Amino acid sequence: MATYELTVSAPNIEDRSFTKPLLCGPGPCDLWxxxxxxxxxxxxxxxxxxxxxxxxxxxxxxxxxxxxxxxxxxxxxxxxxxxxxxxxxxxxxxxxxxxxxxxxxxxxxxxxxxxxxxxxxxxxxxxxxxxxxxxxxxxxxxxxxxxxxxxxxxxxxxxxxxxxxxxxxxxxxxxxxxxxxxxxxxxxxxxxxxxxxxxxxxxxxxxxxxxxxxxxxxxxxxxxxxxxxxxxxxxxxxxxxxxxxxxxxxxxxxxxxxxxxxxxxxxxxxxxxxxxxxETLPKSWARHAATTAHFHRRIQQMSLQFLVPKPEDRLATVTTIVLPNGYDYVKFYKYIRDKYNILIFAGLGPTVGKALRIGLMGVNSTIEVADAVADAMMGALKVKSLL
Amino acid sequence: MATYELTVSAPNIEDRSFTKPLLCGPGPCDLWxxxxxxxxxxxxxxxxxxxxxxxxxxxxxxxxxxxxxxxxxxxxxxxxxxxxxxxxxxxxxxxxxxxxxxxxxxxxxxxxxxxxxxxxxxxxxxxxxxxxxxxxxxxxxxxxxxxxxxxxxxxxxxxxxxxxxxxxxxxxxxxxxxxxxxxxxxxxxxxxxxxxxxxxxxxxxxxxxxxxxxxxxxxxxxxxxxxxxxxxxxxxxxxxxxxxxxxxxxxxxxxxxxxxxxxxxxxxxxxxxxxxxxETLPKSWARHAATTAHFHRRIQQMSLQFLVPKPEDRLATVTTIVLPNGYDYVKFYKYIRDKYNILIFAGLGPTVGKALRIGLMGVNSTIEVADAVADAMMGALKVKSLL
Missing domain, CATH: 3.40.640.10 (Type I PLP-dependent aspartate aminotransferase-like (Major domain))
Known part of the structure; x- marks a missing residue:
């Protein structure tokens, strides 16, 4: 049998423990x-x-x-x-x-x-x-x-x-x-x-x-x-x-x-x-619309502003929300990720520093998930260090 | 709530029973x-x-x-x-x-x-x-x-x-x-x-x-x-x-x-x-070499010919074998698939109608799998209708 000398040795790839957050950004979403x-x-x-x-x-x-x-x-x-x-x-x-x-x-x-x-x-x-x-x-x-x-x-x-x-x-x-x-x-x-x-x-x-x-x-x-x-x-x-x-x-x-x-x-x-x-498409569309309508009511109860002024322009899967003056969007999403194990996103491209992006879609388009995200946001809004 | 009329109705996608063969072609291979x-x-x-x-x-x-x-x-x-x-x-x-x-x-x-x-x-x-x-x-x-x-x-x-x-x-x-x-x-x-x-x-x-x-x-x-x-x-x-x-x-x-x-x-x-x-690379290479060497001995015992004349040109993962005159390569692989639930392939490109292609690689590079394929080939060679 031939013998070979390796120039690169085998890496030690170990499993690490980690916690997967609930994926409530604009994607990827959790799987069915x-x-x-x-x-x-x-x-x-x-x-x-x-x-x-x-x-x-x-x-x-x-x-x-x-x-x-x-x-x-x-x-x-x-x-x-x-x-x-x-x-x-x-x-x-x-x-x-x-x-x-x-x-x-x-x-x-x-x-x-x-x-x-x-x-x-x-x-x-x-x-x-x-x-x-x-x-x-x-x-x-x-x-x-x-x-x-x-x-x-x-x-x-x-x-x-x-x-x-x-x-x-x-x-x-x-x-x-x-x-x-x-x-x-x-x-x-x-x-x-x-x-x-x-x-x-x-x-x-x-x-x-x-x-x-x-x-x-x-x-x-x-x-x-x-x-x-x-x-x-x-x-x-x-x-x-x-x-x-x-x-x-x-x-x-x-x-x-x-x-x-x-x-x-x-x-x-x-x-x-x-x-x-x-589920059928009409029921899937209705579920996404209902979940997001519920989430939007919760957002309005917190007196937060939507980035998109016209309701008919707002997407049923991703909501963009403007935080009150002074909040750091990156600190805000990281706090919610680390404290509540829910992943929402800060802005991207034209919305960097201007909005949070929250995705309620697919398997996560439910009233329960919408409430969990809204509750986490209410919690984060009370934290002065995020200002 | 808006109502929508669909122009394409939902398909009925049902699970069907099927048997997955052992994958011993040139790829894809079975998973670890x-x-x-x-x-x-x-x-x-x-x-x-x-x-x-x-x-x-x-x-x-x-x-x-x-x-x-x-x-x-x-x-x-x-x-x-x-x-x-x-x-x-x-x-x-x-x-x-x-x-x-x-x-x-x-x-x-x-x-x-x-x-x-x-x-x-x-x-x-x-x-x-x-x-x-x-x-x-x-x-x-x-x-x-x-x-x-x-x-x-x-x-x-x-x-x-x-x-x-x-x-x-x-x-x-x-x-x-x-x-x-x-x-x-x-x-x-x-x-x-x-x-x-x-x-x-x-x-x-x-x-x-x-x-x-x-x-x-x-x-x-x-x-x-x-x-x-x-x-x-x-x-x-x-x-x-x-x-x-x-x-x-x-x-x-x-x-x-x-x-x-x-x-x-x-x-x-x-x-x-x-x-x-x-496993380490040298042991993986040695395993593939040993499995294929064993398989090649079995092929030689059946008096079958290798498509590749020079032993040093023969790939350790895929073996190409010439059947005796008169055998139909497509009928042959289908017989082995249907009778033994082992999938080997006929030729592709330049080897269409000229060789069988048998892959023993990855998880299937073992003496047991090599013997199972060789046994199936011995069985198929006895079937006159494949001529």
Whole structure:
């Protein structure tokens, strides 16, 4: 037997004790217990019949949560940002124009990603605690004649929800695709891909779906799929929707290997979708609305201000709250984490130093959790050292 | 409360009974039991201290399995192909030249990926059941003066293992980076990133590491990191090693958010690395060598032929076997799957219709499993209907 001399010795990786807080930030969220269990289901391969059944289950579940009959629906093997990069790089090529409606940090990411592909971007901005009127968007569409409009439905950095109903029709009237980020909104806020005329959408599993990060559902309209099938440019291989449509059997005619799918994540996503199907979307939306309405009443009783002035702009999954003058947002969230074992977040991007971000979503969208967070905040507000 | 009319009704996703076969193909492999358990560990976020400890554990474990003291070492949030796309797109830009040493299907994938970035590729081929001599590679390096050479260490489509010792020095003498795929070899075959002068390497978790797919370890030499830090081109955002170095704290100075990491996959990879560290690399290599040597003796007793003529070219994790004239490879593997509940694979790419591919790796690299596969093959060879 050969002997080998190692130049790097084995590390000593020990288990440490730690306490997992209740996850009440803008994500990741805690998992459904059934999803934790599903992660440990057996690894199977494309040579096992059940593998394709899992794929088919997931596609049916995704069509349900996106409310679409489109065929080009599957999950990207990566986190939410891989979904963003997928829809941008598949639909737009060099020198095409992407109009970005910006009111938070994620649309800025879309700008960074688009620029890497030589896509020209035009950014229109709204104050970060507001949303866009369709008139404003139509003026910009008319002026810039973009290939596509990118907009976030929910924005986890600001706690706003954008009205999208009818926006697809406006985009199409101006020859533009409508691209939507639903990472922090889907399943927590009503969303209708087909009725609203959305051409490309992605979401992520670690928000209101209460699943693990690492797999990112996407869907394309027929209008978008036609563009993809006739485009001149090529996206990254790993994100190529044309090839992934074959792996995911989107058109019912082929199941071709593209890359090795992560079975634990497929099982987990499938179980998230079962949870939503069992509850039904309208009840999931109503639960998120009711939990957040209750939480907002508690916040108002504490005389705290919402960052987002208009109630109709406030997202059902993430609430942004302004603390009274003098409070340090970072100290405040850390106090609540350390004292109550509840994790809420300080601001991000445009809201740094301006708001707390509290997520009540998925398995944590309950009156009990809302009360626990509100009680912790009441406790923290009494602590002078956080001023 | 608002009422909503759904256009797509909830699917009925039911659990079906199915039997998971013993996974003895070229991958994915079965999981270590401890890794299955680790998948269900708590989801934590970057705002929990333990999150960074997990990252640090993983980086230390990856430096061990790659045998490197390089700093730019982390895991891509995607399957093995995302590792391939990461090293190619980070290191080479448009019009640079990638020399590809081709003897299987994965180097062909490297060619497809490189072409998408405007990288010029030059392919030199060896018969698929052989490997390259360093003299042949040096002649090509001297002739084509490429920016980098891409080569696979183990090739799961052919069952060969390439001698890499000293190849880095040859590449560097000709000003080229050495890029290596170790997806199916790492932990099963000796590999020394630093000693062999490898500049960029990736692997995957679902092979000899016996973990779930979906996370792809990568490492870059200082020579490669310098190029990345001074390059003119930009890779996909999701794969950008410059940004990921900050998320993974590769230089010990920052832990900046890039995308949401998948905690179940991080916990699982960490546990895979603990299993390797506990066994130690030399013992893991020796176990894979001994299991496969035993299996090869059994194959020779059946008078079957190896696809790879030279014993030193045969991979310790995947064996390719030629059946006697007249056998149908697909019928053969299906018979063994259905009769013995053991999954071996038929050929892929250059070996379609030419070989069986049998993987004995990770948790399944044991004498017992080798005997179970050999016994099943003996049984199948008696079945005339497979002819």
């Amino acid at each position: 217990p059934s999803v934790s269990e599903a992660l440990a289901k057996p690894v199977i391969t494309p040579l096992c019949d059940e593998h394709y059944n899992v794929i088919d289950d997931i596609r049916a579940g995704l069509q349900y949560i996106f409310q679409t009959r489109n065929k080009l629906v599957y999950a990207v093997s990566g986190s939410g940002h891989s979904g963003m990069e997928t829809i941008i790089s598949n639909l737009l090529g060099p020198n095409e124009v992407l109009l970005i409606a910006s009111r938070g940090i994620w649309d800025q990411r879309a700008n960074i990603i688009a620029n890497r592909y030589g896509i020209k971007t035009i950014i229109i901005s709204a104050p970060f605690n507001t949303t866009f009127s369709h008139d404003t968007l139509e003026v910009a569409l008319n002026k810039h004649k973009p290939t596509a409009l990118f907009i976030t439905h929910g924005d986890s950095s600001t706690g706003t929800v954008q009205n999208l109903k009818g926006l697809g029709e406006i985009c199409h009237r101006h020859g533009a695709f409508l691209l939507v980020d639903t990472v922090v909104s889907l399943v927590g806020e009503p969303f209708f891909m087909d009725d609203w005329g959305v051409d490309a959408v992605y979401t992520s599993t670690q928000k209101a779906l209460s699943g693990p990060a690492g797999i990112s559902p996407v869907a394309f309209s027929q209008f978008a799929a036609d563009k993809i099938n006739n485009r001149k440019h090529e996206p990254p291989f790993y994100f190529d929707a044309k090839l992934l449509a074959q792996q995911w059997n989107c058109y019912g005619n082929t199941r071709q290997y593209h890359h090795t799918l992560s079975l634990p994540l497929l099982w987990a996503l499938r179980q998230c979708l079962r949870e939503v199907a069992k | 039991p401890s890794v299955s358990e680790a998948l269900a560990k708590p989801v934590i976020t970057p705002l929990c201290d333990e999150h960074y400890n997990v990252i640090d554990d993983i980086r230390a474990g990856l430096q061990y399995i790659f045998q490197t003291r390089n700093k730019l070492v982390y895991a891509v949030s995607g399957s093995g192909h995302s590792g391939m796309e990461t090293i190619i797109s980070n290191l080479l830009g448009p019009n640079e030249v990638l020399l590809i040493a081709s003897r299987g299907i994965w180097d062909q994938r490297a060619n497809i990926i490189a072409n998408r970035y405007g990288i010029k590729t030059i392919i030199i081929s060896a018969p698929f059941n052989t490997t390259f001599s360093h003299d042949t590679l040096e002649v090509a390096l001297n002739k084509h003066k490429p920016t980098a050479l891409f080569i696979t260490h183990g090739d799961s489509s052919t069952g060969t293992v390439q001698n890499l010792k000293g190849l880095g020095e040859i590449c560097h003498r000709h000003g080229a980076f050495l890029l290596v795929d170790t997806v199916v070899s790492l932990v099963g075959e000796p590999f020394f990133m630093d000693d062999w002068g490898v500049d960029a390497v990736y692997t995957s978790t679902q092979k000899a590491l016996s973990g779930p797919a979906g996370i792809s370890p990568v490492a870059f030499s200082q020579f490669a990191a310098d190029k990345i830090n001074n390059r003119k081109h930009e890779p996909p955002f999701y794969f950008d090693a410059k940004l990921l170095a900050q998320q993974w704290n590769c230089y010990g100075n920052t832990r900046q958010y890039h995308h949401t990491l998948s905690l179940p996959l991080l916990w699982a990879l960490r546990q895979c690395l603990r299993e390797v560290a506990k």
